Amino acid sequence: xxxxxxxxxxxxxxxxxxxxxxxxxxxxxxxxxxxxxxxxxxxxxxxxxxxxxxxxxxxxxxxxxxxxxxxxxxxxxxxxxxxxxxxxxxxxxxxxxxxxxxxxxxxxxxxxxxxxxxxxxxxxxxxxxxxxxxxxxxxxxxxxxxxxx
Amino acid sequence: xxxxxxxxxxxxxxxxxxxxxxxxxxxxxxxxxxxxxxxxxxxxxxxxxxxxxxxxxxxxxxxxxxxxxxxxxxxxxxxxxxxxxxxxxxxxxxxxxxxxxxxxxxxxxxxxxxxxxxxxxxxxxxxxxxxxxxxxxxxxxxxxxxxxxxxxxxxxxxxxxxxxxxxxxxxxxxxxxxxxxxxxxxxxxxxxxxxxxxxxxxxxxxxxxxxxxxxxxxxxxxxxxxxxxxxxxxxxxxxxxxxxxxxxxxxxxxxxxxxxxxxxxxxxxxxxxxxxxxxxxxxxxxxxxxxxxxxxxxxxxxxxxxxxxxxxxxxxxxxxxxxxxxxxxxxxxxxxxxxxxxxxxxxxxxxxxxxxxxxxxxxxxxxxxxxxxxxxxxxxxxxxxxxxxxxxxxxxxxxxxxxxxxxxxxxxxxxxxxxxxxxxxxxxxxxxxxxxxxxxxxxxxxxxxxxxxxxxxxxxxxxxxxxxxxxxxxxxxxxxxxxxxxxxxxxxxxxxxxxxxxxxxxxxxxxxxxxxxxxxxxxxxxxxxxxxxxxxxxxxxxxxxxxxxxxxxxxxxxxxxxxxxxxxxxxxxxxxxxxxxxxxxxxxxxxxxxxxxxxxxxxxxxxxxxxxxxxxxxxxxxxxxxxxxxxxxxxxxxxxxxxxxxxxxxxxxxxxxxxxxxxxxxxxxxxxxxxxxxxxxxxxxxxxxxxxxxxxxxxxxxxxxxxxxxxxxxxxxxxxxxxxxxxxxxxxxxxxxxxxxxxxxxxxxxxxxxxxxxxxxxxxxx
Numbered sequence: 030x031x032x033x034x035x036x037x038x039x040x041x042x043x044x045x046x047x048x049x050x051x052x053x054x055x056x057x058x059x060x061x062x063x064x065x066x067x068x069x070x071x072x073x074x075x076x077x078x079x080x081x082x083x084x085x086x087x088x089x090x091x092x093x094x095x096x097x098x099x100x101x102x103x104x105x106x107x108x109x110x111x112x113x114x115x116x117x118x119x120x121x122x123x124x125x126x127x128x129x130x131x132x133x134x135x136x137x138x139x140x141x142x143x144x145x146x147x148x149x150x151x152x153x154x155x156x157x158x159x160x161x162x163x164x165x166x167x168x169x170x171x172x173x174x175x176x177x178x
Numbered sequence: 179x180x181x182x183x184x185x186x187x188x189x190x191x192x193x194x195x196x197x198x199x200x201x202x203x204x205x206x207x208x209x210x211x212x213x214x215x216x217x218x219x220x221x222x223x224x225x226x227x228x229x230x231x232x233x234x235x236x237x238x239x240x241x242x243x244x245x246x247x248x249x250x251x252x253x254x255x256x257x258x259x260x261x262x263x264x265x266x267x268x269x270x271x272x273x274x275x276x277x278x279x280x281x282x283x284x285x286x287x288x289x290x291x292x293x294x295x296x297x298x299x300x301x302x303x304x305x306x307x308x309x310x311x312x313x314x315x316x317x318x319x320x321x322x323x324x325x326x327x328x329x330x331x332x333x334x335x336x337x338x339x340x341x342x343x344x345x346x347x348x349x350x351x352x353x354x355x356x357x358x359x360x361x362x363x364x365x366x367x368x369x370x371x372x373x374x375x376x377x378x379x380x381x382x383x384x385x386x387x388x389x390x391x392x393x394x395x396x397x398x399x400x401x402x403x404x405x406x407x408x409x410x411x412x413x414x415x416x417x418x419x420x421x422x423x424x425x426x427x428x429x430x431x432x433x434x435x436x437x438x439x440x441x442x443x444x445x446x447x448x449x450x451x452x453x454x455x456x457x458x459x460x461x462x463x464x465x466x467x468x469x470x471x472x473x474x475x476x477x478x479x480x481x482x483x484x485x486x487x488x489x490x491x492x493x494x495x496x497x498x499x500x501x502x503x504x505x506x507x508x509x510x511x512x513x514x515x516x517x518x519x520x521x522x523x524x525x526x527x528x529x530x531x532x533x534x535x536x537x538x539x540x541x542x543x544x545x546x547x548x549x550x551x552x553x554x555x556x557x558x559x560x561x562x563x564x565x566x567x568x569x570x571x572x573x574x575x576x577x578x579x580x581x582x583x584x585x586x587x588x589x590x591x592x593x594x595x596x597x598x599x600x601x602x603x604x605x606x607x608x609x610x611x612x613x614x615x616x617x618x619x620x621x622x623x624x625x626x627x628x629x630x631x632x633x634x635x636x637x638x639x640x641x642x643x644x645x646x647x648x649x650x651x652x653x654x655x656x657x658x659x660x661x662x663x664x665x666x667x668x669x670x671x672x673x674x675x676x677x678x679x680x681x682x683x684x685x686x687x688x689x690x691x692x693x694x695x696x697x698x699x700x701x702x703x704x705x706x707x708x709x710x711x712x713x714x715x716x717x718x719x720x721x722x723x724x725x726x727x728x729x730x731x732x733x734x735x736x737x738x739x740x741x742x743x744x745x746x747x748x749x750x751x752x753x754x755x756x757x758x759x760x761x762x763x764x765x766x767x768x769x770x771x772x773x774x775x776x777x778x779x780x781x782x783x784x785x786x787x788x789x790x791x792x793x794x795x796x797x798x799x800x801x802x803x804x805x806x807x808x809x810x811x812x813x814x815x816x817x818x819x820x821x822x823x824x825x826x827x828x829x830x831x832x833x834x835x836x837x838x839x840x841x842x843x844x845x846x847x848x849x850x851x852x853x854x855x856x857x858x859x860x861x862x863x864x865x866x867x868x869x870x871x872x873x874x875x876x877x878x879x880x881x882x883x884x885x886x887x888x889x890x891x892x893x894x895x896x897x898x899x900x901x902x903x904x905x906x907x908x909x910x911x912x913x914x915x916x917x918x919x920x921x922x923x924x925x926x927x928x929x930x931x932x933x934x935x936x937x938x939x940x941x942x943x944x
Contacts, residue, residue, distance in 0.1 A: 061753075061754060063642070063747075063754055063755040063756065063757070064642060065738060065744075065757065066642070066691035066692060066693045066743075067691050067692055067741045067743045068737065068738060068741060069737070072737065072738075074755075075734070075738075075747060075755040075757070076755065077749050077753055077754065077755050080400050080403065080732075080749065081732065082732040082733070082734055082747040082748075082749070082755050083735075084734065084735040084737065084738060115735050115736065117735065170737075172737050
C-alpha cells in the first residue's frame, strides 16, 4: 500500500473533477449570489457565508466548459476552499464522493486535453471507466484576465 | 519550569509596554523642560521615569539598559538638586539616552536580548558632561555651555569612564547594585517617589489585549447585523411580545455597539506626543525657530485609524517646517516674528474628526504649482487657465508631482503628498489644503471616527443594491419621475446636470460598473447622489435611494479590490451581500478623462438658466407637511429620541461622540407630535464647521420646486405654503429654525467667505 490522498470530487458538465480534501472548508447548497459588476466573468458574485463575504467562482466559466453553473435553472453547489488568507467558493454542478486514491496512480494531464483547462489541472487519476481531473486551486483563483465589460 | 519562563516573559512584556509608554512621556517632558527649565515637577517626572526603567532593567538583568539609565539618572539627580541648570547640550544628551533606551527596548521586544548595541560611549559622555557641569558649578563658572560644538557627539570623552555592568546574580537586587557602585552621586537614598499621580486612573482601568477588543468589535458588528435581520422579520409579524423583545434587543445592541466602539477610541494626543521631538530636531537641523501649538489633543479616534494617520501627520509636520516656515532671517525680512508657529488642531465635526496642520510660513503660490504641473505634463495650459487656485493646489496630491519637486533629505525623500493622500483615503478620509502666499498654509485631514461601522445609503441600480458611504455624500437630488435625459444635458461627451446654477458632471452608475440592463434600454435613473471626492463634486446617477443604514464593512477578496470600484462589502438587513462603492476611485476613473468635461463645463455660461430648486418634504405633527430646501441638508439622519436632551431652553442630541443642537420642527411649528416613536428622522446642516439638526417625524420625499405652486401664507417659522404633489406643504423659514436651535449658528467666521450661500428667510426661497 503506497501513499494515498483524499480527494473531494464534483461534476462539472461531463467532467469529473476533484480538489484535495485538505483545501476544502465546507460544501454548501445553492446560496443567494450578489453579482459583482466589473469583475472578471468567471466571478459569479459574492455570497454571505455566516457573516463573511466570500467571492464565488463559476468553474464552468473559469474552465471554459461552456454555459455557466449559476445562470441557468439548474441548482448548483458551493465548494468552499481556502487559499492563503482568502476563502473562495467554487460553483459546481454536483457534489460527488470523497475518494481515496493512490498517489502512485497520479498522472500528468494527457496530451489530448487542450484549451484553457489544461493549465488549471494538476494531473489525473484513472478511475474504473472515468478520468478524474485534479484541479490546481491556486491557478483557478489567479484571474488575470482583464475586466470584461 | 515553563510556568517560570512564562512568568518571566510576562514580566518582560509588562516592562516593555510600560517603558515604551513612559518614553513617549519622557520625550514630551524633556522638550517641555527646555521651555520651562526651572520646573521641578517636570524634572521629578523625568527622574522618576528613568529611575523606574533603571530599577526594572537591573532586576531583569538588562545590563546595557541599566548602564545608560544609570548614567542619565546621575546627571538628572544633580540637575534636580539645582547644582546647575538645564542647557541644550544636556537636553541633547538626555534625548539621546531616550533614543538609546528605545533601541534597546526594541531589541528586547524582538528576541528578549539587548543585542550588541554599544552604550558605554554614551554613558561615558554623560558622565563626562556631568563632571564638567559639576566642575563648572564649583568654580563658579557660568553653568552654560562648557563645550563648544553643541550636541556632544563629537566631543571626545575625557578619560573614558567605564560604568561597570552590574554582575548578574541569581537574586538581582537593585539596591545592592546601587550601593555597590563607588559613585557618590547615587549613594544617596533613592528619590522618595511621590505618590504616583496616575495611580487613581491605574486602579480603575486595566490593560486589555487589542486582539480581544478587535474580536469584540467584530462580534458587536455581527450582532448589529443579526438584529437588523430580526427587526426586519419581526416587522412582518403581528406579535406584541416579539415586538417588545425586539425593541429591547434593538436598544441593547445599539448601546453595546457604541460601548464597544468607545473602547477602541484613543485621544489623538497619542500620535501627537511624538511630534514635539520631531519639531525640535528638525527645527534645529534646518535653522528654523518653531513653536508648536496643539489644540484638541483629547479628540478621540479609533485606534486603527490613529495608527494610520501617524505617518501622514508626521509627514505634514515635517513638510510644514521644511517648506512652510521660513528661516528667522527671512521671517524678519518679511516683517514676521522670528519664531514660526506650527499649530495642530483636532476636533469632531459632523461625524468626522478634522485634523489641521497650520503654519504661518511662506504659503504656497498657486502660480508656481501650476507652472510646475504644466512642466511635468500633469495638466495642459488651457486647463490650468480655467482652474481655481484651490484646484491648482490640489495638484500637489497628484502622483508624480511632489516627488520630484524639491528634494531635500527632510521631506522630499520620494514620499510625496500623493502618498499622504493615498494613506488617508485608504481609511475613508480626505485631505485638503488651503494656502495664502506669505501668510501660511493649512493642511486639513478629515478622518472617519471609526472604520468598522459607517453610515451609508443604499442605492438601487439595474436591480442591484450598492452602498455609498455618507462621508462622500453631499445631497440627493430627485429627478422626479421625468425621464432623466430630459433633465440632464450633454456638454461634448459629458453628461451634466444644472444644480442651483452650477453644472455638475454626472457619472451613471450602470455605465461605471458596466452593468447591462435587461430588456430595452429603459432609462430608469431617477436620483442623483451628489458626491464629493478628490475635492470635486460630481453626481452619481442611480435608479433609486432605498435606505440609510449603518453598515459593517467587510473585507473582500483581492480580486474585487483590484477592480478599483468597490472599497468593501457589507451584509444588509435581509442577509444579502451588498458592495460598497469606492467613490474616490470611481470619481478619479470617470472624471479624469473628465478633465475635458470640466473645462468644457466651465466654458458654458451658467447663470442664464434659473434652475429649479430641490426640496425635502418632511412630515411634522400628525399630518402636516413642511418643505426644507435641500441646500440645508448636509446629511439625512435618524436620532434616537432617548439621545435628545434638554439643555436650558434648548435641545441637543448626542451625535457621533459630539453634541449637536437640535430642534424638533413639530415643536417649533406648534404641530404637536405624531405617534410616539424611538427614533426621529431629521437633517443635519453643517456650515463653516458648525452643525445643527432639524428633526421631523418622517421624511417623505425630495421634489424639485418646478412642480411647486405657491401661495403666500405667513405664519411664525414659515415663509409661505405651496401645493406639492397635491398636498398643501408649508415652506420652512430655515434661518429662524436654525437660529432657534443654535442662536450662534451664523455668527462667527462669516469672514471666511466660503463660497456657499447662507440661506435666510428671503434668500432661501428667492
